[in-house]
Amino acid sequence: MDLGIAGRTALIAGGSAGMGRAAALALAGEGARIVLSARGEARLLAAAGEIAAATGASVTPVVADHSTAEGRAALAAACPAADILVISVSPPAPVEDFRAIGEADWLGSVSSGLVGPVELIRHFSEGMAARRWGRVVAVATVAAKFPSETRLLSGPARAALVNYCAAVGRRLARDNVAINCLLPGMVATDGLERTLAALGEKNGLDRAGAEALFAKQLRIPARRVGQSDEVGKVIAMLCGDFAGYVVGQSLVVDGGMTTSLF
Numbered sequence: 124m125d126l127g128i129a130g131r132t133a134l135i136a137g138g139s140a141g142m143g144r145a146a147a148l149a150l151a152g153e154g155a156r157i158v159l160s161a162r163g164e165a166r167l168l169a170a171a172g173e174i175a176a177a178t179g180a181s182v183t184p185v186v187a188d189h190s191t192a193e194g195r196a197a198l199a200a201a202c203p204a205a206d207i208l209v210i211s212v213s214p215p216a217p218v219e220d221f222r223a224i225g226e227a228d229w230l231g232s233v234s235s236g237l238v239g240p241v242e243l244i245r246h247f248s249e250g251m252a253a254r255r256w257g258r259v260v261a262v263a264t265v266a267a268k269f270p271s272e273t274r275l276l277s278g279p280a281r282a283a284l285v286n287y288c289a290a291v292g293r294r295l296a297r298d299n300v301a302i303n304c305l306l307p308g309m310v311a312t313d314g315l316e317r318t319l320a321a322l323g324e325k326n327g328l329d330r331a332g333a334e335a336l337f338a339k340q341l342r343i344p345a346r347r348v349g350q351s352d353e354v355g356k357v358i359a360m361l362c363g364d365f366a367g368y369v370v371g372q373s374l375v376v377d378g379g380m381t382t383s384l385f
Contacts, residue, residue, distance in 0.1 A: 127364030129154030143211030145355025308377025345378030
């Protein structure tokens with residue numbers, strides 16, 4: 124399917140690994156020019172080179188932490204006019220006991236999971252609205268909709284982000300700027316792979332066996348975890364030219380683990 128975005132400029136904030144990298148690869152494959160950011164230079168440069176080599180697309184790496192004002196300024200300077208904005212944030216560590224969460228933990232969670240994305244959306248959506256075309260996808264978490272003590276440092280901040288995106292998305296829809304959120308469940312990122320490795324070691328299982336046990340424990344109907352490229356392609360779909368009528372939505376991608384109808 125041709126998404127109709129060849130020649131568009133896509134800024135992927137937090138795109139050196141996992142779902143952000145997969146989104147960048149999918150968008151580059153559609154002919155978009157990519158501006159790729161992350162905090163770690165080595166992994167960022169490697170990802171940018173691999174995406175460019177695989178797709179032939181223009182990929183510009185920018186070392187920046189978009190949870191900080193300095194990082195956001197660097198992105199604005201490197202990419203003055205983004206048509207597409209995808210925001211991905213490394214998830215915080217799981218919580219074993221809510222009483223162990225301190226003020227500094229909350230401030231860090233809100234800074235990276237809410238304030239940084241909101242400020243990026245506020246900045247880049249202005250130009251999108253003026254040009255009357257824009258797509259924004261904020262990668263949140265299924266815990267934003269289905270609370271879990273384990274994901275307390277992830278869910279609350281991103282639930283606020285989902286609220287913001289829905290409200291602002293409805294305001295900017297008149298300017299052909301579509302803002303939506305993606306709520307992924309268990310996806311095989313580096314963090315989950317470490318969890319699966321520990322589970323396998325504990326139970327004497329190989330990688331496939333550990334994944335099957337993990338999916339059974341969490342009652343995932345798909346009986347597996349998701350792959351980053353699956354999520355990346357869904358993100359790209361929401362960035363397509365034809366996706367302008369999808370406004371303020373929060374799409375759950377979790378293999379059927381959660382059971383809400385809406």
